[in-house]
Amino acid sequence: MRYKAMAMLAAATLALAACGGKTEDNTAAEDTGAYDNSGAMADLNAVDNTDLTAPVSGGQGFANAAAAGDAFQIASSKLALTASSSAAVKKFAQAMITAHTASTQMVKAAAAKASPAITPDPTLSAEQQAKIDALQGKTGAEFDSQYAADQVAVHEATLDALKTYAATGDVPELKAVATELVPTVTAHLNMAKALK
Numbered sequence: 001m002r003y004k005a006m007a008m009l010a011a012a013t014l015a016l017a018a019c020g021g022k023t024e025d026n027t028a029a030e031d032t033g034a035y036d037n038s039g040a041m042a043d044l045n046a047v048d049n050t051d052l053t054a055p056v057s058g059g060q061g062f063a064n065a066a067a068a069g070d071a072f073q074i075a076s077s078k079l080a081l082t083a084s085s086s087a088a089v090k091k092f093a094q095a096m097i098t099a100h101t102a103s104t105q106m107v108k109a110a111a112a113k114a115s116p117a118i119t120p121d122p123t124l125s126a127e128q129q130a131k132i133d134a135l136q137g138k139t140g141a142e143f144d145s146q147y148a149a150d151q152v153a154v155h156e157a158t159l160d161a162l163k164t165y166a167a168t169g170d171v172p173e174l175k176a177v178a179t180e181l182v183p184t185v186t187a188h189l190n191m192a193k194a195l196k
Helices: 003-019 058-083 085-112 128-135 140-168 172-195
Strands: 033-035 040-045
Touching: 033 085, 058 085, 058 140, 058 172, 085 140, 085 172, 128 140, 140 172
Parallel strands: none
Antiparallel strands: 033 040
């Protein structure tokens, strides 16, 4: 349970970083990883966390979850640009690509300032990859429905993860990023809910 919570926090932090730092920015989305109180990382998109390996340090885990969350958001949103039948979904997806590309840079910069420096690992979890695979088999309204549902779930998990890491994280530079991203991810969650 602890790993799941930490994974959620990491995902949220990453997603927030990807979304940017302004609440008024309605063009970005959040991430997919989170942390629990121990700092362990887990995937926010995961139905369960049975594929988790040994826990990593809080800061490293958070950075990894954020990087993987950004990578998931970018990959799933690129699919939306070609598979969606909705102008609103495509607009949201482009905003997510832009926001999560920026978030990736934000997390990398904060992680590099940590002592010792942290290098985020953007490798998707098995659950994230399964979600991408499932989206690849869909088009039109079927794609739009699944993409919107995934975005709401991911943003909810990311928001929880960001709030947790902002409160209990062990790397000040990453805690600052998490704190900065909470309003942005909140806005993006509301945007994702509007897609459904």
